[in-house]
Amino acid sequence: MKGTFITFEGGEGAGKTTVLQTIKEKLEQVGYDVIRTREPGGGVIAEKVREIILDPEHTEMDKRTEALLYAAARRQHLVETVLPELEKGTLVLCDRFVDSSLVYQGVARGIGVDEVLQMNLFATAGLMPSLTLLFDLDPKVGLARISGNNGRENNRLDQEKLDFHYRVREAYQSLAKREPERIQTIDAEGDLEQVVQQTWETIAAFLENKK
Incomplete structure (x- = not known):
């Protein structure tokens, strides 16, 4: 691929x-x-497919159905958007990818994990990001942020204990810990400016090393 695939991961x-x-705006600048x-x-x-998966009314959705729907949406997303852009040489920044399925469906x-991984390797034909940024913080802090953000979409995951x-x-x-080279952890407990700066430094160093 001519382009670069970077994913952003983390809890709610x-x-x-x-x-x-x-970060997108800074990279464009x-x-x-x-x-x-x-x-x-x-x-x-x-x-x-997203509308079906995240609809708060779909509380009866089976966990394997959920995992399959995520994989199906992922495949279509790759074919429609990610792969064509990577072929053009674009820097693709994606909010969630395979790691989310491994964590949410595989573990939580x-x-x-192995079952969900195999499902997603089929969906992606083995494509994985070159760099993944993991935004880490205490779930209590994250859920408190959500409750104070009226502009955020309400989805099924917000209903979990x-x-x-x-x-x-x-x-x-x-x-x-398993993939320290690909997955870089960002301390998401700080204020927005601090988190953006840490993220920018991590991506800038990665892109510089790619040259």
Whole structure:
């Protein structure tokens, strides 16, 4: 691929979506051709699947159904958006990718990391990001941020109990230990300016090393 694929990961309320937009603007200012996308979603069909997955009324959704829907949306997102942009040489910044499924469905839902990984390797044909930024913070802090943000979408994950979100955090931290070169942890407990600065320094160093 001519382009570069960077993903942003983290629990609910970690601030990664806000930081991603700021980083996109900073990268464009220094001359990079950048697109911002998200999962589930990032394309016409994948966005429709997102509506099904995250609908707060779909509380009866089976956990394996949920995992399959995420994988299906991911495949369509890659075909519609990510792969064409990477072929053009674009820097693709994506809000969530495979790691989210490993953590949320594989660990927090209890399906199993290996089972979810195999499902997603089929969906992505093995494509993984070159760099993943993990925005880490205490779930209590993240959920408090969400409750104070009236502009944020309300989805099914917000309805989960606190122990679910702690399992998510622990699973992310475990992934970061397994893949320290790809997954760089960002301390998301600080104010926005601090988090943006740490993120910018991490991405800038990565891009410099790629030259």
